[in-house]
Amino acid sequence: MGEPGELAADEHVRYIVTAEKKKDSFESLVMEHLRLSGAYWGLTTLDLLHKLQAVDAREVVDWIMSCYHPESGGFAGNVGHDPHVLYTLSAVQVLCLFDRLDVLDVDKIADYVAGLQKEDGSFAGDIWGEVDTRFSYISICTLSLLHRLHKINVEKAVEYIVSCKNLDGGFGAMPGGESHAGQIFCCVGALAITGSLHHVDRDLLGWWLCERQCRDGGLNGRPEKLADVCYSWWVLSSLIMIDRVHWIDKEKLAKFILNCQDKENGGISDRPDNAVDIYHTYFGVAGLSLMEYPGVKPMDPAYALPLDVVNRIFLRKQQ
Amino acid sequence: MHGQPRRPAKPEDDAAAAAKAAKLRDLQVQVLQNHHSRTYTEEALGLSFKLLEINPEAYTAWNYRKLALQHNLRELTDPEAIKSSVDDELRVVEIALRQNPKSYGAWYHRKWLLNQKLTPVDFKREFGLLDKLLKVDARNFHGWNYRRFLAKFMGVPEEEELKYTMDKICDNFSNYSAWHNRSILLSNLLTQQRKGFESKQKICSEEFELVTQALFTDPSDQSGWFYHLWLLAQTSSPENPQLISSWPCNGAKLSLSLVGKKDDLNTVSSSLKEGIVPIVLYFNEPVKGLSPSTVKLNSDLVIGNNIQWRPLSITDSGHSNCWATYLEITNKECSSSQQFSVEVSIPCSDDIVSRSGSHCNCPVHFMFTIELGNNDDKARNIDLFHDPISWNGSESVQSHGNPSSVPFDHLNITDALVQEESKWHLEALSEQIDLFRELPDENSKFAKLTLARLSLACAAIKSRGNSPIERKGYCEEALGFFSDLIYLDPSHKRYYEDERSSVQMDQLTCNMATFMEHCSDQVQSNLSPLNHVQLCRLALTRIGYPERLLWVQMLDLSHNNLRSVEGLEALQQLVCLNISNNQISGFTSLEPLTKIISLKVLDLSCNEIGAHSIDTARYICLSPFSHKVEPCDAFEECRKKNINVEEFWDAILFFKSVNLVQLDVKGNAVANKDTFRTVVMTLSPSLKFLDGTCVH
């Protein structure tokens, strides 16, 4: 490992813009079903690097709308696939980036998401009924961005998330599920958006989260696991939401992320010298953003969108 | 992608990769076509099988198989044929899990199948599959989730599952997943008081023994330490919520007038808001359920009949350590000074409950008196803040040295009942301390941290008044451990500093002799003397033990490292606060101050407000992003003055909720912006002094 150096912003932008065109590799085919989420990762990264204008907004919006299922009100991960809340959130987030929520039938989409709430307050991901706290976050985040949170039973939704809280202060995918940084982000994020963070023991969870920092400076997702760039986002954003991010060593973490860059061809990998992908490129840049890295726009830790986008949505004068 | 080495593609791989990709593309296209045309033939199903074998993440293919199964079952009546269809699905899942044992789609397909209850479940096959998978990866949380699902599905007693976690732990102590499941099962069994699980003491002792064994085997493994922390919390957390402090305290004498000098030094001048007396109740853990029916107020005063108890915690949740109500005294027009008494009693009540559901079982009764002065017009018209409050000007400060008005003896209005169990707790904890001192790897940071926590748990049991010397000893030991840790584990330095800060606050305030060094009476021109506490240059990073400061009217916390003022919301008497030269980074983190109705003077100079692009208190405070604040008039008012609400929303929300007379904000990045001054001036009509200059 050489000197990590600085963020190779131009190379990352190039990597994202060209990765878009390499649709025929085996790797991109395996990811074909979640192309809408891929679009969200890539485009958010571009925006964080002040380069959103590198893509044609109209083309993106048109493609996103081609993944829409008007009968259900949900979005699929790609044209021809089935609708799911995962991709519905990605679609809404990308449209937020471009300030183009106006193309949506907002109530239809909100009804789709709200219709997936179960009796106990939990959310299914689609009509097939898989329940997971990830879907609680996704539903709450989507509805909040659309100003339609009132369409669900927020109290019940919060109650269910709280029932997934563990004795280590973290959260699992379902009641009894082991704490995991990704799952913690979802639960803390959902509680943050609904103004319910008082259910979190911030010192207990904060300590568990800050202990995710490994000797190499990177963050892992669970005890005794290897550090991975994607947890820079899940752990950092959670720590920020509960105001405990000062408990980790940001400098060491920034070094770890910068060390995972492919400085020649752009992109960021999970660990140093591994193969890069768009997912880790996004999480690496987003992590740097949360650490106030120069030249990177600040992110909102709960909505996973640039701060100016979120401020615009919630503070712009409502007509 | 995880764990794939980065390397340039070799030309000889290209052809193979292209063929592989072409095959996958073909499969994906065909499966989607069959899905859209609802083709559920055996051949079509075979293609989806092939696709899922290569790419178990192709979620639409799982949906397709579910639809196909539902469709094909409609034509099947023969139980054998149904069984064979179900078996096919189970097999697809198994093959897919071989490709990716963490495939959400595959695991859910199996759960969905079982939930259809089409055929009797072969539990041997299910548990066998799990055993195989958990043997390969004992931490696969999908596997553990499925195991919990199965156990519930077939009604396996939790005692049995507890045994399974024991087996897994014995295989390998370093298995956080197994420890986690154990903590879940044990706490369920303990709450249900199942046979053999009636005695928490016995269970905890056994578990301490088990986990200690693991920790001595490998002190650097985190799994056991987290489990140990959970056990420690079981051993040292309060059994029942208790009132530990109040304002006014028992026997206090309040005077409602703030004008002039007090004749009687035993009287405390109350709120600046004439006619309003706050009552603050502080509990040892967050509780809910305070209301006029659970807290009885008795007085010969007319105090209004709509008494409402409000939680003062940072977010408006049902539970809070600290509750307040505000008495509005309506019969204050007296010709001569008169005394009235107020009695507060909290009988045993099932309605005041903690988060864990235990209720307040220790009745409390206390009384204080209010003196109403003769309210002549002259006194009423005096400008209390004619001159700016000075924090260090010796000419206007007349220190009495001894704050006569603070009845220290009553800071704790209920001596914590020495509970039967606390003796056991203390024994168990001391045993642990002795043990970990012997841990050979003396530099293990977890050992040190655990020792610090054990010491603090002991200190908490040795409540003030009972054995202050022993308590002090425990605190000092803990401070020593934290200092070691800061050196040993610099990455988490600021965590240890925060912990140390709480202990420091405890030490400063728990003992009358040390606390008195920081207390004084302050006389400021027209105001009557204020209870003044000075906690400067102590490297404090956060506030601890606010329940011991409820009576403070003037608080100087300057020159510390405070990032947060959480806790100060309990100080409903506070008039002047100095938090200059700290590390406050935004107005969002000052939200607790908006709950202090009497706050008039605030010194924020030399902090970091406006210097950070990431606001770590953004979701701790009430805001439009968390749906706790509606777009308000203040936003509109600011827009009219061309203030960018998206930039200054936090300042706007803060200044619209406080009512300051004097503000110092110089030495912060935000103070250099002209628009910021406009925000302050627009929203603070009562402000007289801004950064030392008279503005109104």
Ligand SMILES: [Zn+2]
């Ligand atoms: Zn990763």
